[in-house]
Structures are given as C-alpha cells and as structure tokens.
Amino acid sequence: MLDALDLQHLPFNLALLPHLDLLASLLLFVVLWIARKIVVGVIRARAEVPSHDQRRLLASSRNVFLFLLLVGLVLIWAPQLRTFALSLTAVAVAIVVATKELILCLSGSVLRATSRAFSVGDWIEIGDIRGEVTDHTLLATTLQEFGSGPHAYMPTGRNVVLPNSMLLTTPLRNHTTLREHTYHSFAITLDKSPEIAPALKKAQEIVQHHYAPLFERARQENAAVEHRTRTNLPDPDPVVRFRTSDLGKLRVEVTVFCPSQSADTIESEITSDILASFQSMEADRINEDKPEKKNAEVG
Known part of the structure; x- marks a missing residue:
C-alpha cells in the first residue's frame, strides 16, 4: 500500500x-x-x-x-x-547519565505533586533548613528562611533555593498545621539551685500569669487543629518542670501553646521574671541566715 x-x-x-x-x-x-x-x-x-x-x-x-x-x-x-x-x-x-541530577530533581517534583507534601505558603523543614515556601518549580523549591533555636519563627531575610532531589533523600517536615499557634519549649539554666518546692510553685505562677490572657485563644486553636487534622494534640495548658543539665545545673523547662509570632516575646518575659524571682528568693534566704549566724557568734 x-x-x-x-x-x-x-x-x-x-x-x-x-x-x-x-x-x-x-x-x-x-x-x-x-x-x-x-x-x-x-x-x-x-x-x-x-x-x-x-x-x-x-x-x-x-x-x-x-x-x-x-x-x-x-x-x-x-x-x-x-x-x-x-x-x-x-x-x-x-x-541520561550526564543529567542524572536534573532527572532526580524532576523525580522530586513528581513526588511533591503526587504526595502533596507542601505548597506555596506552607512552613516546612528540610534537614536543618526551615522556612516558608515562596515558590517551587520542576527543578527547585525556594524558601524564605527562618532562624534556628529561639528564632525558629522569625524570617532571616534570606531566600534558600533547594534542589527538588533533596525530597528523595532528606526527611521533610510540614509545620503548616501549627503555623498560627505552636508548642514552644525553652529552658532556663540556673547557676545556683533554689529550694525546689517554692521555686517550682513560683515558676508555675509566673508562667500562668503570662499565659492566662492567651489561654482561651490557645484552647480554641488547639480544638480547631484537632478537628481539622483528626489527631489528638497535647493539652494547651502550660507545662513547667525541673530537670538537670549534663553539667548538673538545675534547669527550668517551660512548654506553652502560643502564637508563633509571639513565642520569642513570651519566652523573654517569662525568663526575665523567673530569674528575677529566683534572685529575690536567694537574697531573702541570705538575709534570713545572717541573724542566725550573728546569734550563733554571740552565744
């Protein structure tokens, strides 16, 4: 034909x-x-x-x-x-051999699209890099970088471009669920150990004082996240506990469910009040011991 x-x-x-x-x-x-x-x-x-x-x-x-x-x-x-x-x-x-990295990037993009791992506007963490997704293409993902440690929710002003091949080899954490409110934990290491019982009570009172105006909003947000994600989250009540560091120093560990943008401010205020309160307790204890020493010397 x-x-x-x-x-x-x-x-x-x-x-x-x-x-x-x-x-x-x-x-x-x-x-x-x-x-x-x-x-x-x-x-x-x-x-x-x-x-x-x-x-x-x-x-x-x-x-x-x-x-x-x-x-x-x-x-x-x-x-x-x-x-x-x-x-x-x-x-x-x-x-194919020469463009293996590009193929891996395309495969990572397919993984992102099929698994719906994240989208623009999500807060994610890949390895040691944390930030908000501002753009993603077939080859790379752009993040507005966040700080680490106590500045985990504050933008650094830098943009980080990550190849999508990292999605195939590096665990990814999506923090968007707790974007507005998050469980913020921090520790206060003390040089001198106060009396445990009154110190713990005083620390709980300080934390409760700062957290009381935020509790109702935190409770509502906690319930909304549980309903949206169908998961059981820890209670939004603040947690204060005493632990020791590797060097044997006493540490006051605090966990609060608070607005992400206010986490640094709340941590700073609670830390300042706890340290000031413990210093005052230590000064009162020293003043109480002085009369006892004088009486002992006189006797």
Whole structure:
C-alpha cells in the first residue's frame, strides 16, 4: 500500500513540514503566553485573597502553563523527536547519565505533586533548613528562611533555593498545621539551685500569669487543629518542670501553646521574671541566715 503511494503528487510539499511545526510551536507559545497574562491579571486583581494564597495560585498557574507548553511541543515535534531518538540511542544514554541530577530533581517534583507534601505558603523543614515556601518549580523549591533555636519563627531575610532531589533523600517536615499557634519549649539554666518546692510553685505562677490572657485563644486553636487534622494534640495548658543539665545545673523547662509570632516575646518575659524571682528568693534566704549566724557568734 505504501509503495503505491505517490509522494510527488501530494497536495503540499513535504519539505515544508518542519516550517509548519515551527509555526505551530510559535503559535502555541503565543497563545499560552496570552492566557498566562490573563490568569495572572485575574489573580492579582482579587484583593480579598491573602498574599500567600496569591503566590500559591501564581506558582501553580505558571507550572500548569509550562507543563502545557512542554506537552504541546512534544506532540508537535513527535515525529522528528522519534527519528532523532532512534538515530541517537547511544547519545541519549550518555545524556541520561550526564543529567542524572536534573532527572532526580524532576523525580522530586513528581513526588511533591503526587504526595502533596507542601505548597506555596506552607512552613516546612528540610534537614536543618526551615522556612516558608515562596515558590517551587520542576527543578527547585525556594524558601524564605527562618532562624534556628529561639528564632525558629522569625524570617532571616534570606531566600534558600533547594534542589527538588533533596525530597528523595532528606526527611521533610510540614509545620503548616501549627503555623498560627505552636508548642514552644525553652529552658532556663540556673547557676545556683533554689529550694525546689517554692521555686517550682513560683515558676508555675509566673508562667500562668503570662499565659492566662492567651489561654482561651490557645484552647480554641488547639480544638480547631484537632478537628481539622483528626489527631489528638497535647493539652494547651502550660507545662513547667525541673530537670538537670549534663553539667548538673538545675534547669527550668517551660512548654506553652502560643502564637508563633509571639513565642520569642513570651519566652523573654517569662525568663526575665523567673530569674528575677529566683534572685529575690536567694537574697531573702541570705538575709534570713545572717541573724542566725550573728546569734550563733554571740552565744
């Protein structure tokens, strides 16, 4: 059947096919570019949408249009790509080996999309890096970095670009569930050990004093998170306990369920009041011991 087909009498010139593919590719690019501009304009015009939701929609729309462009180009140039792939099998194997990292990044992007591990606006932690996701592409994820330790919820002002290949090898933690309220723990190490019973009672009173205005809001947020995630969270009541450090120093460990943005302030206020209170207790104890010593010397 193919032998009987006379290619010379076709209604068009076969030499023009590459030009037609190039024209179709250009037309596809223009159409998608115009559609992308329209979608971006519509998203940015919605002032009632929060900024992090707008960034999420913009990133998602860009990735969708990029995916459509890649699929369209593959469909348009499929015959030429098939011929090229068959003639350059050995070269293709070498390219796969040379672009292994890029392939891993693409695989990490597929893992992120299929597992819904995170999206723009989420608070995540990959390895030792913590931050808010501001953008993600097929190859990399951009984070607005947070500090570590007592500054775990404060942006550092730096952006961190992570290859998506890290998603295949490094555990990822998503902190978005406790974004507004979080369990904040900190420790106060004491140089001198006070009397345990009155010191513990005083520390509990100080923590309760600072936490009382936040308790009702914390209780509601705790219940909302449990309902949304269908998990059982610890009670929002503050916890104060005494422990010792590796050097034998007494430590006051405090855990409160508080707003993330206020965690550093609450920690600073509680620490200052506990240290001042313990110093006052130590001074009172010394003053009480002085008369006893004088009486003993007189006797």
